Amino acid sequence: MLKTKDVTVQFGGLTALSKLNIEVEENQIVGLIGPNGAGKTTAFNVITGVYKPTSGKVYFEDNDISGKKPNEITKCGIARTFQNIRLFKDLTVLENIQIAEHLRIKSSLPSAILGFSSYKNEEKEMHERAISLLEEVGLLDNIKDKASSLPYGKQRKLEIARALATRPKLLLLDEPAAGMNQSETMQFISFIEELKRKHKISVLMIEHHMQLVMGICEKIWVLDYGKEIAKGLPKEVQGNKAVIEAYLGVD
């Protein structure tokens, strides 16, 4: 489904990513781990079009998407969340979701302004879909609240719901469990698994919570200094010597 082929990103003389080859298959949850500064978020930014790869290509469903603009890539079916939550803070929870539905709108601006029935129906559909998404993630009681007024955990959930509202096939989560405690993390695992099942999506996530990564991911890629140092099943990665060295350092 998603495939990066020898993707390299350089900022001046600094190589943030070199020859990255990640693969995500349909209905798979894949983890991307590595120490700080390993290039995980850079990998996300290349996949979502924020950066252009210096060399190499990104393929999504066999189409070359490298060099496309972020909004075009979202339209293709890749949605993301951000490491430091980026909600539309001053807008309501409901509006946050509805904005993510805008990219699929068919009506034109004049029909929206003049309130034609074609637009009204579409708006109604968007509203219903937003409501059902919010119900699913448990934010139905907050729909009229400002996004910034939500507690941290709910903001995380809202950001995921907003990404889902773009109707993605692949969801990229950048440290979704940051700041969660043990029991919250366990809840989060079942939350993600349920989303995957219900929406038939694949998930690629960056995470530092080893418990979460080992518990949920079917496949794991490990990066260090922009290079892939290991990949495979959670168990294989756990025992890998290079991985242990990268995390703990070498004597």
Next chain:
Amino acid sequence: MKNRQDMLYRVFFIGLLFLSLFYLQKTMDSYAVRIINLCGIYIILALGLNLINGFTGLFSLGHAGFMAIGAYTSAILTMPENVKVVNFFMKPMNGFLVEANAPFVVALVIAMIVSGLIALLIGIPALRLRDDYLAIATLGFSEIIRVVFTNTYSVTNGALGLKMIPTFTNIWWSWGSAVLVILFMFSFSKSSFGRAVKAIREDEVAAEAMGIDLFKTKLLAFVIGSAFAGLGGALLGNLIGTIDPALFRFTLTFNILLIVVIGGMGSISGSVIAAVIVTVMMEALRFLDESVKIGGYIIEGIPGLRMVVFSLILMIVVIFYSEGLMGKKELSIDSLKEFGKSVKARKIHHRAQQKDVKKNA
């Protein structure tokens, strides 16, 4: 059901507005009527700038330039041929333009279209810039327009300006247009397109990641806002009857920006209220510019003191009410009802508290 009720309220309010305008026009002198006209025009101008700066979060300072384009377009289209010939004594007017003539409605629409098209041309390169860079680019554009209009004698009559423009603008034109623009803005801000625009204001990176085409959406807001500036400029030209390039200096943009900031960036009702307040005050404070006699002493008037007062008001607003009068909120039937409820709730709460106090005593 709710929609029908909203519709009724809307029709009722617009009806009431026009009835009171009709009454004012009958009873007020021509000076007051002119101020009422200016209020309507400033509402249009402020909403245009609010759409760009307040709703979309762009920082444009080119409003006066687009107003100039609208004003000149409409003036040239509405002036009769003989008036044009009299006006252009330095250098004859371009033959095609001498014959160009259109009814006022058509002239207004063309003024909007021309301003919108030029905004499109300016926007395509300028909207790639961010924040202050965009502000400088649009400000530069506005000044360029003014300089161009000062030098194109065969089109604009240069620095001499246009005189004897038919004064078609009356309360019905200015407030009719204002009501249409207000309705447009409410409809737009509630629509999916309005939400997309607000998303860009809140967080560009997130908006783009959610599939919103930044460039197209920004361009849309910029073009519509500038077209409103063109409409306002056209109405202004046909109200005062004389226009010249010096009228469209940066201070004009500043006045409109003042209204938008005082009313609240991103609030339609805020802009409407502030437009009326500022326009009326601008006239009411005129005495500040004139000499004042206090107990035998004559204090010489300082022309422009009015604007100092406005600058002070702006500073106070920015420091103490950084959100403006309305913030991003709107005045609506629902919000009034809710306000009423909260007042009632507070009263009940207050009474209950007093009872408690008595009991305890």
